[in-house]
Amino acid sequence: MRAGTINRILIVVLIGVCVLWLVIPFAMAILWSIVDPSQAWSYPDLFPARVSFQRWVDVWQNTALKDALVNSYTLAPSVAITTLLLATPTAYAIGRFEFPGKTAVQVLSLLPLVVPGFVIAVFMASLLLNLGLYNRFASIMLGHCVLFLPYAIRILSVSFGLVRQDLIDAARDLGASPWARFHAVYWPALKPGVLAALIIVFIQSIEEFALAFILGSPDFTTVPTILYSFLGFNFVRSNAAVVSLILVVPNVALMLVLERLLKSANPAMVSGKG
Amino acid sequence: MRLRRAGLILLLLLPGLGLILVLIGSVIVMAFGQSVGYFALTGESGFSWEHWREQLDGRLLWRSFQYSAYIATTSSILSVLLAYPIAMWLRRPFRGSLFAGALLKAPLLVPGLVAAFLFINVISFHGFFNELMVWLGIIDRPIRMQNDRNGYGVIFLQVWKNMPFALLLLTGSVQAISDDVLNAARDMGAGSIARFRKVILPLTVPAMQAALVIIFIGAAGDFSFQAVAGPTQVNSMAQLMVRLKGEFGGYHEAGVVAVLLMALALFGSVALAGLTRFAVRAGMKV
Numbered sequence: 001m002r003a004g005t006i007n008r009i010l011i012v013v014l015i016g017v018c019v020l021w022l023v024i025p026f027a028m029a030i031l032w033s034i035v036d037p038s039q040a041w042s043y044p045d046l047f048p049a050r051v052s053f054q055r056w057v058d059v060w061q062n063t064a065l066k067d068a069l070v071n072s073y074t075l076a077p078s079v080a081i082t083t084l085l086l087a088t089p090t091a092y093a094i095g096r097f098e099f100p101g102k103t104a105v106q107v108l109s110l111l112p113l114v115v116p117g118f119v120i121a122v123f124m125a126s127l128l129l130n131l132g133l134y135n136r137f138a139s140i141m142l143g144h145c146v147l148f149l150p151y152a153i154r155i156l157s158v159s160f161g162l163v164r165q166d167l168i169d170a171a172r173d174l175g176a177s178p179w180a181r182f183h184a185v186y187w188p189a190l191k192p193g194v195l196a197a198l199i200i201v202f203i204q205s206i207e208e209f210a211l212a213f214i215l216g217s218p219d220f221t222t223v224p225t226i227l228y229s230f231l232g233f234n235f236v237r238s239n240a241a242v243v244s245l246i247l248v249v250p251n252v253a254l255m256l257v258l259e260r261l262l263k264s265a266n267p268a269m270v271s272g273k274g
Numbered sequence: 275m276r277l278r279r280a281g282l283i284l285l286l287l288l289p290g291l292g293l294i295l296v297l298i299g300s301v302i303v304m305a306f307g308q309s310v311g312y313f314a315l316t317g318e319s320g321f322s323w324e325h326w327r328e329q330l331d332g333r334l335l336w337r338s339f340q341y342s343a344y345i346a347t348t349s350s351i352l353s354v355l356l357a358y359p360i361a362m363w364l365r366r367p368f369r370g371s372l373f374a375g376a377l378l379k380a381p382l383l384v385p386g387l388v389a390a391f392l393f394i395n396v397i398s399f400h401g402f403f404n405e406l407m408v409w410l411g412i413i414d415r416p417i418r419m420q421n422d423r424n425g426y427g428v429i430f431l432q433v434w435k436n437m438p439f440a441l442l443l444l445t446g447s448v449q450a451i452s453d454d455v456l457n458a459a460r461d462m463g464a465g466s467i468a469r470f471r472k473v474i475l476p477l478t479v480p481a482m483q484a485a486l487v488i489i490f491i492g493a494a495g496d497f498s499f500q501a502v503a504g505p506t507q508v509n510s511m512a513q514l515m516v517r518l519k520g521e522f523g524g525y526h527e528a529g530v531v532a533v534l535l536m537a538l539a540l541f542g543s544v545a546l547a548g549l550t551r552f553a554v555r556a557g558m559k560v
Contacts, residue, residue: 003368010363011370018377021434024402025392032395042400090290093283109291111298113488116495116539118512119532123304124297126525130304130313146297153290207385209498214516227387231502237395244388252383 032241055238065243068221075137075222076205079144080198086145087152087197094153095160109154112147120147121214128215136220143211148204152197159193192261199258203251223247305536309529316523325526334514335531342511343538345425346494349432350486350546356433357440357485361448362474375445379438386435390502393431394420420503427503432493440485447481448474471557479554483547490543495535511535 035041036050037058059065093099094106112120120143128139163186171181209224216225227247230240307313311322329335360378364371381389396402397419404416421427451474459469475482497512504510509517511531519528 007363007368007370011374014374014377018380022377022380025396028395028402029392044405046405086289086293088290089286089288093286097279097283099280099283105287105291109294111294114491114539115298115302116491116512116535118495118497118515119305119535120298120301122515122519122525122528123301123308123532125519126308126313126315127300127304129315142297146294149290149294209385209387224385224387227391228498228501231387231391240391241395244391247385248383248388251385255383 029241029244032238033245035238037238056242059239059242063226063239064221065223065226065246068223068226069246071137071220072206072222075141075144076202079141079148079205080202082141083145083148083152083201084156084194084197087149087156091153091156092160094157096163106157110150113150117147117208117210118214121210124211125214136216139215140211140220140222143215144201144205144208147208147211148201151200151204155193155197155200156190159190163189196258196261199254199261203254203258206251207247302536305529305532307529308525309533311526313525315525325530329527329530334509335534338509338511338514338531339534339538341425341508342494342496342535343542345428345432345496345500345510346490346538346542347546349429349436349493350489352429352433353436353440353489354444354482354485356437357444360441361444362470364445365448365451378441381435382438382442384435386431386498387502389431389435390499393427393434394503397427421506423505423507425500425505425508428496428499431499431503432489432496436489436492440489443481443485444478447478451477471560475554476558479551483550486546486550487543490546491539494539494542511538 031048031051032041033055034051034053035048035055036052037054039048039050041048090105090109094102124139124143128134133139167185168181171185176184206222207224208222209228212220212222213225213228216222221229223243223246227240227243230236230243304313309325311325312319364375384392394401397404399416399418399420403419404413407413408416419427455473455477456469459473464472495512496510497516500510500513504513512535515528515531515535518524518531
């Protein structure tokens with residue numbers, strides 16, 4: 001059999017598998033979110049007998065979803081911007097300087113990724129209790145910043161590494177002010193990385209569960225913690241479906257933007273040489 | 275001058291790396307300290323092995339430890355095993371390969387809790403899977419699959435979520451092998467299995483180890499999948515830690531679990547990576 005034919009068969013198989021593992025689960029979530037409360041969707045009905053957006057209205061009006069959305073969408077941009085500001089100097093040092101112990105610095109900056117999330121959450125809670133700090137928003141924000149610093153440092157240090165020294169020198173020789181040098185040489189190389197870091201930290205913060213659950217309990221809810229409450233003791237399938245979709249859809253859209261940004265961050269384009 | 279430069283670099287590292295080291299360091303010190311009786315929130319603080327003795331004597335901790343080790347090992351190995359053939363398939367671009375890659379990586383975009391919810395929806399008593407099997411006549415009545423005793427549901431979820439990640443690492447590594455190397459092996463008479471075992475596997479060991487380590491650590495510390503889809507008669511380590519801390523306010527007991535969980539993540543993943551290297555080397559010699 002020719003390679004082309006094998007590839008075509010494999011793609012058909014793959015699409016079949018993806019229908020099973022992506023399309024059907026999401027289709028079921030969508031269906032569950034629009035089951036009309038007046039008529040239950042139960043065995044042996046293949047589809048809900050009546051559909052409406054009543055569940056969406058109910059969840060919006062009767063649960064803490066509104067607060068959770070406000071909390072999540074205030075937290076995430078604050079975390080994204082703060083993380084970016086904290087990561088920039090470290091990324092600059094890694095991207096622009098050679099110094100002994102640089103590899104160690106790079107490895108150590110990955111530390112938050114290798115310590116299990118719930119260990120960080122539980123003992124950060126204990127640490128804050130010991131220190132007498134009780135502000136939930138600030139605690140989660142600090143935790144998220146540290147948790148996602150590795151991503152921002154990694155992305156930005158690559159960007160800083162792409163800034164070309166000859167262009168910096170040329171700009172300086174031509175008498176460009178520090179601001180002009182930043183604008184003409186640094187920013188074009190940094191821009192995709194900065195945006196990518198902002199988006200990736202934003203998405204991670206929206207989706208993060210361990211810290212939000214432990215540090216936020218009992219009354220500070222975010223979208224994942226409210227979803228967990230619908231999946232736990234008081235399992236409400238339709239509510240969980242609504243919240244799942246609210247959590248997934250904006251993030252998928254943002255990820256698609258991110259993919260484009262990361263593609264555009266190639267060295268040839270940034271340095272102006274093809 | 276050199277001193278000034280060193281000072282500048284140190285200053286630059288402070289807000290990023292410094293913050294990471296201070297916070298994560300304090301968290302680790304806290305976990306260790308509380309496990310041996312320090313930093314008590316109520317009552318007396320002081321060195322004691324009591325919490326360790328108490329936890330190590332109980333069966334709960336060992337069952338959780340074994341369970342988390344089992345889930346982490348199985349999930350990481352299965353994810354990598356599944357990702358290899360797909361990475362090989364996508365090694366060279368063909369019509370539709372970008373589309374295939376995007377489809378395969380889609381689960382990376384789905385948060386863990388949502389994935390768990392989608393999964394239990396499909397396998398629940400009157401979920402899609404049961405109804406399909408009944409309709410096809412494979413079974414007479416729906417069977418109970420949710421929260422299965424062996425944790426197969428959790429392993430499935432781990433693989434669903436992590437295989438794309440392994441694929442991402444392996445595809446990059448497999449694509450970096452030049453055709454010249456593979457053609458040379460072919461010219462010297464190596465069949466496709468020998469080429470895989472003696473050329474591709476050894477050259478992709480670092481990527482495979484990275485995938486195994488990261489998936490192992492994530493799965494060992496899992497809470498969400500276990501809480502939603504896992505067996506109800508056993509806790510994962512993270513779940514046990516949260517339970518001890520939450521139900522009884524037992525930070526000291528939770529500290530013991532945390533230290534063991536970190537040890538499991540560290541030594542388990544390093545052992546797995548070491549064994550992989552050993553196995554690949556042995557495979558080359560055969």
